[in-house]
Amino acid sequence: MANRWKNVLNDADVTDHSVFINRRQIMAGVAGLGLATTIGGPRAALAQEALEPNSFEDISRYNNFYEFGTGKDDPARNAGSLTATPWTVTIDGLVDKPGEYDFADIMAKMTIEERIYRFRCVEAWSMVVPWNGFELKDMLDLAGVQSSAKYVAFETLYRPEEMPGQKTGVLQWPYVEGLRLDEAMHPLTIMATGIYGKDIPNQNGAPLRLVVPWKYGFKSIKSVVKITLTDKEPPTSWNIANAREYGFFSNVNPEVDHKRWSQATERKIGGGLFAKRVPTLMLNGYEEEVASLYAGMDMTKNF
Amino acid sequence: MITDAVNQTARRVSNWLVYMLGILPAGWFLYLGLTGGLGAEPIKSLEHELGEFALKLLIAGLCITPLRKHLGVNLIKFRRAIGVLAFTYVFLHLLVWLVLDVQIVSQIWADILKRPYITVGMVGFVLLIPLAVTSNNLSVRNLGVRWRKLHKLTYGIAFLGALHFVMVAKGIQIEPILYMLVVLGLLALRVSKKSPPFQR
Numbered sequence: 037m038a039n040r041w042k043n044v045l046n047d048a049d050v051t052d053h054s055v056f057i058n059r060r061q062i063m064a065g066v067a068g069l070g071l072a073t074t075i076g077g078p079r080a081a082l083a084q085e086a087l088e089p090n091s092f093e094d095i096s097r098y099n100n101f102y103e104f105g106t107g108k109d110d111p112a113r114n115a116g117s118l119t120a121t122p123w124t125v126t127i128d129g130l131v132d133k134p135g136e137y138d139f140a141d142i143m144a145k146m147t148i149e150e151r152i153y154r155f156r157c158v159e160a161w162s163m164v165v166p167w168n169g170f171e172l173k174d175m176l177d178l179a180g181v182q183s184s185a186k187y188v189a190f191e192t193l194y195r196p197e198e199m200p201g202q203k204t205g206v207l208q209w210p211y212v213e214g215l216r217l218d219e220a221m222h223p224l225t226i227m228a229t230g231i232y233g234k235d236i237p238n239q240n241g242a243p244l245r246l247v248v249p250w251k252y253g254f255k256s257i258k259s260v261v262k263i264t265l266t267d268k269e270p271p272t273s274w275n276i277a278n279a280r281e282y283g284f285f286s287n288v289n290p291e292v293d294h295k296r297w298s299q300a301t302e303r304k305i306g307g308g309l310f311a312k313r314v315p316t317l318m319l320n321g322y323e324e325e326v327a328s329l330y331a332g333m334d335m336t337k338n339f
Numbered sequence: 340m341i342t343d344a345v346n347q348t349a350r351r352v353s354n355w356l357v358y359m360l361g362i363l364p365a366g367w368f369l370y371l372g373l374t375g376g377l378g379a380e381p382i383k384s385l386e387h388e389l390g391e392f393a394l395k396l397l398i399a400g401l402c403i404t405p406l407r408k409h410l411g412v413n414l415i416k417f418r419r420a421i422g423v424l425a426f427t428y429v430f431l432h433l434l435v436w437l438v439l440d441v442q443i444v445s446q447i448w449a450d451i452l453k454r455p456y457i458t459v460g461m462v463g464f465v466l467l468i469p470l471a472v473t474s475n476n477l478s479v480r481n482l483g484v485r486w487r488k489l490h491k492l493t494y495g496i497a498f499l500g501a502l503h504f505v506m507v508a509k510g511i512q513i514e515p516i517l518y519m520l521v522v523l524g525l526l527a528l529r530v531s532k533k534s535p536p537f538q539r
Contacts, residue, residue: 098379
């Protein structure tokens with residue numbers, strides 16, 4: 037069942053764009069309230085703040101996708117070569133119905149909704165993105181998760197002829213990521229297939245990508261081709277590259293600095309040359325929703 | 340023949356032209372940053388462009404002696420201008436980092452002490468200060484042999500600059516490593532056995 041997380045704005049295509057943006061800003065706060073009633077519990081004032089989404093241009097032209105180069109504008113420049121249709125996602129491991137799931141078939145079974153989320157990069161910049169997508173749980177339920185599963189492993193497409201960055205050694209390819217099962221099944225965790233009501237651009241992880249809004253952006257793996265349910269903590273790309281700097285959890289946490297820079301503050305993209313830094317919120321502002329997942333865990337040790 | 344042409348042209352070109360051309364990119368980067376030409380995150384771009392240009396100037400400065408020694412190209416009259424420009428760009432890079440990027444004073448100091456790549460960059464900047472201060476004829480005269488010794492600090496500074504770039508990159512990236520290799524190559528030319536001066 038989708039639409040657990042109430043979001044009133046799904047009519048981007050029938051609304052004039054500027055009006056759409058204005059209404060969205062007003063309604064974002066209401067969406068936050070909707071979440072509170074769904075998940076329960078009192079909410080701190082911060083969630084009621086209206087989230088002002090970044091422009092489509094900012095979101096689609098400034099990001100990391102090392103498969104297309106290490107520069108922030110490389111993905112937008114180089115991702116045109118990616119063939120996102122047809123696309124299949126292999127779901128295997130500890131599931132009842134392992135196999136290749138066609139993207140179109142998945143989409144036919146899912147309810148697409150809009151989620152306006154904060155997005156916090158480990159490099160201390162941030163955006164607000166109006167994603168379209170469905171809850172990861174709903175897709176995993178298609179395959180039937182077995183009770184012995186404890187983790188979910190993800191894998192990005194490996195196709196060096198279309199992804200020039202994969203010809204370099206900046207990371208091990210294919211890019212891999214992982215979540216604990218409870219994180220994966222959380223209603224905030226989605227597979228995004230669109231932005232601003234349009235198909236997700238290649239450079240943002242077409243045709244479908246993970247979005248885990250309370251973790252640093254690199255956890256939200258793009259252009260996913262494989263999902264494996266497992267009982268062991270799966271390897272993750274940045275942890276392989278530098279275990280000292282990138283942990284398995286990588287939860288947004290202003291109190292745990294990156295080894296080379298502070299995570300206490302961030303700068304929202306789009307503010308120009310004189311944009312002010314703002315404090316980073318614990319779990320990226322989703323503390324109410326997900327802090328319970330980490331009750332009793334030392335977030336400094338398990339960073 | 341080409342060498343002679345270059346040397347003759349160099350003799351006619353004023354140092355002021357080098358200063359003026361050299362400062363243009365800074366103005367251009369700033370203009371781009373103010374008008375959206377540096378993308379969605381102009382602060383980091385400006386910081387990066389200024390830092391990278393400073394490194395290029397440091398490398399250009401290190402090229403002067405080998406060019407003369409091995410190829411007979413004499414550009415020594417421009418070395419001071421290049422050095423002063425390098426200092427200027429490092430300073431602007433630092434200024435952007437302080438004022439536009441980090442903004443928070445307590446965080447600045449913590450970063451300098453706690454983050455090795457910033458420590459390395461700061462040490463490089465501090466070492467540049469005495470060189471900038473003594474970049475005038477009076478200092479050259481007064482310091483004599485010591486001036487030459489003092490200005491050998493540029494070797495260490497260029498190395499620290501390249502190291503700073505290598506360390507700031509997320510993961511192993513090609514561009515900063517190329518800069519480092521160029522710097523190491525130019526330094527290696529200095530430690531190699533004394534070759535005879537260029538003869539025509």
